[in-house]
Amino acid sequence: MNLTTIAGLFLVLVSAGLLVGITYLKRRSTIHVRQIKAFSRLRNAIGRAVEDGTRLHISLGHGGLTAPQGAASLASLVTLRRLADMTSAGDKPPVASSGDGVVAILSQDTLQASYQDATAGGHYDATGGRLTGLTPFSYAAGAIPIMHDEQVSANVLIGNFGVEAGLLVDAGEREDSFTLTASDNLPAQAILYANAQDPLIGEELFAAGAYLNAGPAHTASLVVQDILRWLLIIIILGGSLLKMVGLL
């Protein structure tokens, strides 16, 4: 085992211990998280969609689960489940688009599970979760007509997007619909910052579950991330200091 592997294993074990411990401890207490305007607006948009009988479009990006961007896709699927549960009282079920076969199947599974929980085993329309294209731009080109043609009042773009996210945001704004965006990709984040009304930057993508009340483990995740972030800051500063005095 080399030093990098040992450090990686240590990080995973510490994070796992913290996540389990904090989830257990915080089950009975409330963790206060800072307000992110995008999530407050999303809640309003969900309320409007349920009242108007319009639809929510959740775009899950084109990252696959077997790629390094898998975590972003997992986070997007959790958000999809939560949003599907929140809109279950509406007339129209949400529609999910993705650019990867596995994520498309999982999105169908997620929507079906949410729908059947809400309607006690009612019939689910399998076209709710869609594969819209296999390359980034064909995926965007396939997702844009959903925004135009399917009575969508709010779009949630969450997952692994590249620069094509700019086209999706533009299409959402043309329809005058609410658009929340989050990507783990740096160029996409720069584009979304310039283009979108409500962009989420950096790890805010992974905080969606906590802000949508997906469970205590999600809120505990935020605390774990904060602890790890401070730990890394101390290590980086300590390393820089040791380098400056010539000990490293």
Add this chain to the structure above:
Amino acid sequence: MKNFRGIVSAVIAISTGILVLVGYFIEIPIFINLRGILLGWAVILAAAALFVGIINMLMVHSAKVRMKQQGSIYSLVLIISLVITLALGLVLGTEHQIVNLIFTSIQLPVEATLLGLLAISLAYASIRLLRRRMNLLSIIFIVTALIVLLGTVPLPFGEIPSLGDTIRPFFSQVLAAGGARGILIGVALGALVTGLRVLFGADRPYGSK
């Protein structure tokens, strides 16, 4: 029955995740081999999922054509193109000249056009940014973008002194790179705890609650 299915799915997902993780960190041949086999299965399943996804795409677009929904002509074009490309690929093979021609003369130009559209959309978005979100961060964003652009592109009146060789590299290689690393560390930590939540069964992105 539904609960039982959920439990079985969770047990399979969690045990598979743990085995792959153990195979990555602990160098014992049985775990390394098991990890390789499981990842191989994942790749095969991903390829099968791609096929299922394409069938789903055909279902969605054929329903649009059948019900004569708005934009159904585009769905028809997609179905015809998909069937022709699939048939040619299966009959002639993916390396055949005609199949390659479809990609180089249709797919690539269309995607390049979309990239061109994106450039225009972004230029317009940058102009709108200050009107939409007039704050310090937006001003820094616009000023940085302008400095990097002016320091990179050839200007008709020649280079602006020290912009291309001192100021732009400082912005792009020191300030931007530092910020980017900070964001990437945050993303990596988020990815780590997301993976752990799936591993503990707190998140089950495979249908069950």
